[in-house]
Amino acid sequence: MQKNFWAQPDLAADQFLYSRKGPWPQPSPSYPMEQAPEILNIPPVETMLWTQAIGSRYFKTETFYTGAAAANAVAGSQLSIPPDDEFVRMMTNSVYARFLKNVHGDTWASSFSAMGLIADATLPETFAAPVTCVFSRDAVSNQFSCAYIEVPGGPYLLKVQPGDPAWNLAKAYALQGASYIGLFVVHPALHFPMDTINAITKTSVPRNHPLFQLLYPHCSYALAVNNAVLQTDDGVLSSNPQGTWFDPLTADGLVIKRLFGAGYAGLKDPPDLYPQYNYMKPWMDTSVNYGKCLALYFEPFLDFCTTVADEILSASPNDTYVERWANYISANLHGFPDGVEIFKPAESGKPGVLAQALAIYMWDVTVSHAADHYSYTHDITPQTPGPAGTSLAAWKFLRLRIPQPQNASDGANVKRVGDICHADDLYRAEMAQEMFFKSATLPPNLVDTTYAFTSPLLLQAQQKFHADLKLVSAKVAVIMPHFMPLVAKDPSDPAQYSQTISASIQY
Numbered sequence: 261m262q263k264n265f266w267a268q269p270d271l272a273a274d275q276f277l278y279s280r281k282g283p284w285p286q287p288s289p290s291y292p293m294e295q296a297p298e299i300l301n302i303p304p305v306e307t308m309l310w311t312q313a314i315g316s317r318y319f320k321t322e323t324f325y326t327g328a329a330a331a332n333a334v335a336g337s338q339l340s341i342p343p344d345d346e347f348v349r350m351m352t353n354s355v356y357a358r359f360l361k362n363v364h365g366d367t368w369a370s371s372f373s374a375m376g377l378i379a380d381a382t383l384p385e386t387f388a389a390p391v392t393c394v395f396s397r398d399a400v401s402n403q404f405s406c407a408y409i410e411v412p413g414g415p416y417l418l419k420v421q422p423g424d425p426a427w428n429l430a431k432a433y434a435l436q437g438a439s440y441i442g443l444f445v446v447h448p449a450l451h452f453p454m455d456t457i458n459a460i461t462k463t464s465v466p467r468n469h470p471l472f473q474l475l476y477p478h479c480s481y482a483l484a485v486n487n488a489v490l491q492t493d494d495g496v497l498s499s500n501p502q503g504t505w506f507d508p509l510t511a512d513g514l515v516i517k518r519l520f521g522a523g524y525a526g527l528k529d530p531p532d533l534y535p536q537y538n539y540m541k542p543w544m545d546t547s548v549n550y551g552k553c554l555a556l557y558f559e560p561f562l563d564f565c566t567t568v569a570d571e572i573l574s575a576s577p578n579d580t581y582v583e584r585w586a587n588y589i590s591a592n593l594h595g596f597p598d599g600v601e602i603f604k605p606a607e608s609g610k611p612g613v614l615a616q617a618l619a620i621y622m623w624d625v626t627v628s629h630a631a632d633h634y635s636y637t638h639d640i641t642p643q644t645p646g647p648a649g650t651s652l653a654a655w656k657f658l659r660l661r662i663p664q665p666q667n668a669s670d671g672a673n674v675k676r677v678g679d680i681c682h683a684d685d686l687y688r689a690e691m692a693q694e695m696f697f698k699s700a701t702l703p704p705n706l707v708d709t710t711y712a713f714t715s716p717l718l719l720q721a722q723q724k725f726h727a728d729l730k731l732v733s734a735k736v737a738v739i740m741p742h743f744m745p746l747v748a749k750d751p752s753d754p755a756q757y758s759q760t761i762s763a764s765i766q767y
């Protein structure tokens with residue numbers, strides 16, 4: 261047998277995971293022009309694994325968590341509307357920092373204008389509005405403060421300022437916008453485009469190819485998870501939200517899916533706020549803490565993937581499986597390099613394209629994805645847990661029961677969450693948080709993941725990757741002590757382990 265058996269162009273079908281009859285991307289059945297391709301035919305073995313490891317957790321939560329959810333909902337309804345310091349913390353030093361854009365000088369804005377896509381189709385007696393939150397940032401301390409919130413109220417754009425009677429209501433609308441744009445514009449762009457790579461890797465790359473060995477451990481669960489999100493009516497995108505016990509959203513699933521398009525096809529007006537998805541340009545803005553942590557974590561991935569890419573390309577310079585893999589993916593996914601570009605070597609400080617494409621996939625489905633769940637659960641909440649011992653979901657404001665302010669004196673009576681949210685809405689939010697929002701990492705997590713490399717050099721690179729991740733995690737803990745942990749303090753405690761960075765998209 262030849263040394264690099266994996267590079268032979270005509271390997272038989274039995275050398276592939278699913279005998280070359282595996283999953284493959286198709287246009288999204290709901291919105292084919294706007295959304296990432298979808299994997300509609302999930303290999304039965306992957307569905308079984310999902311049911312056993314993830315579906316069973318949903319059923320247990322639906323059965324046993326209801327009392328705890330209700331207790332949290334009652335406590336949540338009595339919370340005050342977030343005070344300004346808590347509001348600014350959540351909007352600027354959490355997953356919500358993804359929306360912050362520098363407008364000019366010290367002025368920053370988080371625009372939730374895409375909420376206009378669903379504002380006309382909310383459930384009866386619930387409301388949504390495309391507000392924009394404007395911040396100023398102190399040049400010395402780097403601290404943000406909220407300047408005003410722009411609310412489309414009546415014929416004018418209303419500028420609600422701190423101290424106005426409408427201020428509390430405007431803050432709730434800003435937090436609602438952040439929830440929806442986070443959950444349904446930004447987060448889906450971390451989930452669904454990656455399915456194309458997941459499926460094409462499983463189907464078209466032989467099992468003993470180093471590219472397959474590198475990505476396969478990061479492809480578990482995701483196809484079935486995403487298929488359940490997109491195609492199950494009994495999930496969080498239900499066509500009959502009130503018919504479920506847990507759907508806390510303000511519109512039905514098909515309406516909510518309009519937002520996915522803003523994160524993939526982009527929105528034309530204004531074009532810079534919601535650009536078209538580009539695989540090679542993932543968000544890691546180092547001018548804010550959250551982006552800085554994501555950027556720091558990217559480095560070990562790039563380093564590891566550079567070693568793997570060099571090993572592949574030195575043994576097989578125009579590797580046929582890499583070429584076909586890139587051509588198949590780029591035909592489906594905005595921004596992915598094609599079978600020519602994928603071979604571009606590193607030059608003038610820029611990494612090689614194959615290494616970069618591999619690193620973006622691995623980093624996206626692990627750190628970038630999991631940290632969002634963790635932050636949404638643990639940062640978008642008061643810092644004291646609810647009576648169930650878990651983070652309260654009330655400040656996510658997933659349903660608002662009074663319309664946005666029409667003038668600055670509206671909403672003077674809005675003091676507590678219960679003044680604008682129904683208890684049943686909050687109960688649903690608690691259920692959804694326990695089922696879908698919180699991280700529930702399955703072993704092995706990212707840093708415990710091993711690869712089926714049979715090359716000694718790559719096995720060594722794996723050791724270095726794990727050590728480098730740990731070094732980064734220590735740096736990140738200084739910048740954002742509340743960033744998702746890489747390693748559990750007590751790895752034998754399943755509750756702690758479930759809060760560490762996962763190896764794949766599994767929630």
Ligand SMILES: [Fe+2]
Nearest residue numbers: 451629633767
């Ligand atoms: Fe997710």
